[in-house]
Amino acid sequence: MLEGIHFSDVTPYLVAILGLLVLWQYYQLQIMAGRILAVDIFDRSGIRMYIYVTPDDDSRCEVCARAHGRIFLPSQVAKNGFSPLDGTCQRSIPCLGVLVGLYGAWLEARAVVERVRAAKKGGFSLSPEDLRALVNGQWEQSISADTDRLGIHMIEAVCYEKINQAVSIAGYRYVISEVKEVRHLLLLVPAYLRLSLLLVRSGATKDAREVIERFERRFPVKKRGPHFPTVEQRTAMKIRKTYLTENQPAPPTSVAV
Numbered sequence: 001m002l003e004g005i006h007f008s009d010v011t012p013y014l015v016a017i018l019g020l021l022v023l024w025q026y027y028q029l030q031i032m033a034g035r036i037l038a039v040d041i042f043d044r045s046g047i048r049m050y051i052y053v054t055p056d057d058d059s060r061c062e063v064c065a066r067a068h069g070r071i072f073l074p075s076q077v078a079k080n081g082f083s084p085l086d087g088t089c090q091r092s093i094p095c096l097g098v099l100v101g102l103y104g105a106w107l108e109a110r111a112v113v114e115r116v117r118a119a120k121k122g123g124f125s126l127s128p129e130d131l132r133a134l135v136n137g138q139w140e141q142s143i144s145a146d147t148d149r150l151g152i153h154m155i156e157a158v159c160y161e162k163i164n165q166a167v168s169i170a171g172y173r174y175v176i177s178e179v180k181e182v183r184h185l186l187l188l189v190p191a192y193l194r195l196s197l198l199l200v201r202s203g204a205t206k207d208a209r210e211v212i213e214r215f216e217r218r219f220p221v222k223k224r225g226p227h228f229p230t231v232e233q234r235t236a237m238k239i240r241k242t243y244l245t246e247n248q249p250a251p252p253t254s255v256a257v
């Protein structure tokens, strides 16, 4: 029966909802006007540090290799003109690299967060061994497991390409199938590129072709969107597909993005 419901009962809720809408609108306007810095948004997104990783590939340049394992605070990443590199990439087709955001609540990650907070700007990076130790920590038992799962699989995949290809292939596959949030979109193209390359190199022709065709469906040539592949990245995939079709004796290495 509805007789018991009066306007006076629902009015406080309606007022509260209206208040929230006004507040939200106010924040939007403040952000657009530049009065609330992007850094505030970063700090509230559950990210406490960023790790830059680049696959250990023969085509990787020195500048990008040096940046592998570099740790940044969200406030550094949010700055205008931020680059994880301390120079310019030396390849005409830029080396592949990804900036992975983590909350990092497990033991090893907490130590890294503390170190980067204490370090001076850009003065801190993890060795490949420390990076592997980080992702091999007990992250699944930590409160940040759900927030960090996708990022950890991505870091693990990048770090294990030359050590354990099966780990890398599983990691990239996980990223491709599980990316749903906007903040993870930037991992998708790198995951497709590396996965297809690893599969081509290991001779898994059928799997490689499936991954490339999935990539083509996910990123149609005529469409544009945030974190879509570059012209060079599309070309790399095309070359791989042609190679698979023609079944040449050696995998292509010239375009290893």
Ligand SMILES: [Zn+2]
Binding pocket: 060, 061, 062, 063, 064, 065, 088, 089, 090, 091, 094, 095
């Ligand atoms: Zn480079």
